[in-house]
Amino acid sequence: MHILCALLLAFLVLGHSSSALNKLWEEWKIKHSKVYDNQTEIVFRRAVWEKNKLLVLRHNQEASAGKHSFTMGVNHLADMTADEINEKMNGLKLEEAVQFGNSTFRQVSGLSVPQSVDWRKYGMVSPVQNQGLCGSCWAFSSLGALEGQMKKQTGALVPLSPQNLVDCSTNDGNLGCRGGYISKSYSYIIRNGGVDSESFYPYEHQNGKCRYSVKGKAGYCANFHILPQGDEKTLQAVVGSVGPVAVAVNAMLPSFHLYRGGLYNVPNCNPRFINHAVLVVGYGTDGGQDFWLVKNSWGTAWGEEGFIRIARNKGNLCGIASFAVYPTL
Numbered sequence: 001m002h003i004l005c006a007l008l009l010a011f012l013v014l015g016h017s018s019s020a021l022n023k024l025w026e027e028w029k030i031k032h033s034k035v036y037d038n039q040t041e042i043v044f045r046r047a048v049w050e051k052n053k054l055l056v057l058r059h060n061q062e063a064s065a066g067k068h069s070f071t072m073g074v075n076h077l078a079d080m081t082a083d084e085i086n087e088k089m090n091g092l093k094l095e096e097a098v099q100f101g102n103s104t105f106r107q108v109s110g111l112s113v114p115q116s117v118d119w120r121k122y123g124m125v126s127p128v129q130n131q132g133l134c135g136s137c138w139a140f141s142s143l144g145a146l147e148g149q150m151k152k153q154t155g156a157l158v159p160l161s162p163q164n165l166v167d168c169s170t171n172d173g174n175l176g177c178r179g180g181y182i183s184k185s186y187s188y189i190i191r192n193g194g195v196d197s198e199s200f201y202p203y204e205h206q207n208g209k210c211r212y213s214v215k216g217k218a219g220y221c222a223n224f225h226i227l228p229q230g231d232e233k234t235l236q237a238v239v240g241s242v243g244p245v246a247v248a249v250n251a252m253l254p255s256f257h258l259y260r261g262g263l264y265n266v267p268n269c270n271p272r273f274i275n276h277a278v279l280v281v282g283y284g285t286d287g288g289q290d291f292w293l294v295k296n297s298w299g300t301a302w303g304e305e306g307f308i309r310i311a312r313n314k315g316n317l318c319g320i321a322s323f324a325v326y327p328t329l
Helices: 002-014 019-031 039-064 082-088 137-154 162-168 182-192 232-241
Strands: 070-072 217-219 223-226 245-249 259-264 276-286 289-295 307-311 324-328
Touching: 019 039, 039 070, 137 162, 137 182, 137 217, 137 245, 137 276, 137 324, 162 182, 182 223, 182 324, 232 245, 232 276, 232 324, 276 307
Parallel strands: 259 307
Antiparallel strands: 070 259, 223 324, 245 276, 245 324, 276 289, 289 307
16 A cells, blocks of 8 residues: 555656546546536646645545544545635635623533543434535534434434535525524524424525425424633533534534544644634544534535544644534423
8 A cells, every 4th residue: 555655646746647546537537427618627626635635645644644533534525725725615604702791691501521422322312414516514514403403302314414404594694505594504403493304304505485384393492502712621511511512613624525544633734714604513532632523415426425633632633622612492
């Protein structure tokens, strides 16, 4: 494997359009069902893919030498530039901190906080979905937290409809595929009296006409609570006792876009620049290093079957605790 990597690295560095590289390109396109409109786009996408492949190979060689705690992979996003991914897929809109302060947080007291938790083991986390080229991460994140609370209340895990939020919550300030707010997802559900199930109102990867129906209603909430900004200890207490929590993270870096597995610990992942909504479904410690277990909405071909482990207690790395919200029924 390392010999193959070294050879590919040589091909890429020298700029050779080798048959080995051509073969890998064709296999990658088939694997991820890639079809391009014209020759100009093919040439551009191939160039981006080669650049990202080189980035991945270099990183993984350094990781095998002990320089990194995670690996990267040539996933389905490898033909896109970092700017494109950030523009099209990272659609979290920043909340007005002044509007909320910390006053909405309801203290979770008298509850013991477990050393580790993985809510997937308790059937509180629905299957990973792929938002596609639509900036709807805010909808997946907010509904993921609500799904967990509905499971606790009813005993049934029912995936809820991000498309319902994409199409219907514009009056609450969300912008569909052009982005939205975690808090305004809950504002819509409270105002509307509920949200439909995914099976009743399937995801379409694009904006559509609002088709909410009470017949498909599978979730509801009465309120939502915003945690103190940047406080990982409080986030741990809430995740450990309440369930999955919707959070915002800095997902701007290519290392995040092409993350494959391991502990994501990138010192330059600035907590001040948050642009993507995800779901904290647990936390733990591996090899002495604390981590957050996070569910993304970029499909199972990304990361660890759609999940990422982000370093915990590292000064709010990637802004994991900068804006955390959970709903109450």
